[in-house]
Amino acid sequence: MIEITNLSRNWKEFSIHIDLCIEENEYFVILGPTASGKTLLLELIAGFYRPDSGEIAIGGRDITNLPPEQRAVGFVYQDYSLFPHLNVEENIGFGLKLKGDFFTKTEKTHPDERRKKVQEIMDTLGISHLSHRYSLTLSGGEQQRVALARAIVTDPRILLLDEPLSALDNRTQGLLRDELKRMHREAGLTTVHVTHDQTEAMVLADRIAVMMDGKVVQVGTPEEIFNSPANSEIAEFVGTENILAGVVVSNEGGLAVIEVEGNLMEAVSDYGAGERVRLCLRPEDVAIASITAAHDAAREHRESDHRESSVRNVFRGTITEIVPHGALTRVRIDCGVEIVSLVTKQSVAAMGLAVDCWVCVSFKAAAAHVIR
DSSP: OEEEEEEEEEOSSOEEEEEEEEOTTOEEEEEOOTTSSHHHHHHHHHTSSOOSEEEEEETTEEOTTSOGGGSOEEEEOTTOOOOTTSBHHHHHHHHHHHHHHTSOGGGSOOHHHHHHHHHHHHHHHTOGGGTTOBGGGSOHHHHHHHHHHHHHTTOOSEEEEESTTTTSOHHHHHHHHHHHHHHHHHHOOEEEEEESOHHHHHHHOSEEEEEETTEEEEEEOHHHHHHSOSSHHHHHHTTOOEEEEEEEEEEETTEEEEEETTEEEEEEOOOOTTOEEEEEEOGGGOEEEEHHHHHHHHHHHHHSSOSOOSOOEEEEEEEEEEEEETTEEEEEEESSSEEEEEEEHHHHHHHTOOTTOEEEEEEOGGGOEEEO
């Protein structure tokens, strides 16, 4: 377990103030925009900086004033920081040699044992065939594996990863995300991973801390962070493109009716009548249908035995923008209030969606998250 209590550090133009608890064996992601202090927090945990005040404890032991080599922490920087004059095997073994140099001779790793450990970690990461290559001849994905191997071979209690996938192409990122998940599952190593990439956070994290302006502003599971952001700033950062200001008209049994620019929208919420709120809705939770299809679906619903649909919000509007994003397409609709939907390319083609088309948009009350 990593316990960070009242941690504070001031630089000339930036400061960090952190309280945070990371569980043992957890894959913990620190997510935030550029210049939010994510890397500085990792460097404080690693001991590269000393805090002005506060405490860092690992496994109940206060390590705040220990030097980096005594913290049992492995660190992988964004640029990997491999030594160009050493080959892969020597780069990985350097950590073991360095570790031995800081302790007594009886605690040093024997050269034969060191070579054995290096070979094992190279086999695990599938880089044995690169053992005599130098870092300048390696691809980004190969360098990343070598950097991971160098950090892990020393048997750290904590693995710190600073934007480890940011320099890689999309395909390699996907492969190495899977590799990180597998390694974490097999080793059970407490991992703290810094990123601004939301896909990384969603795929890898057991829990996420959102960090902004040197502070942790929300901690939760990926589902909690992305579906229930604590405020509009977090909502905007994690891709909740529909953030609609409104006033609660009524609330019966936790189902609130909210007026948003003349539109009445229903959402699951505890806020009462008269309160000014923001309704947050992820674009992938907004469905689009042609007017004809929506009319047919409504008629079938009325004729069925179902008393009530789970989709409580249905509006008509015209498409104002269609922007392709790889396999998905972002569609902007004017319903009296602007609503953004994210749909597949196949759906766009099947419905013949185009700018100025009339469509029906819908979303469930439970999909809308309400904040002040």
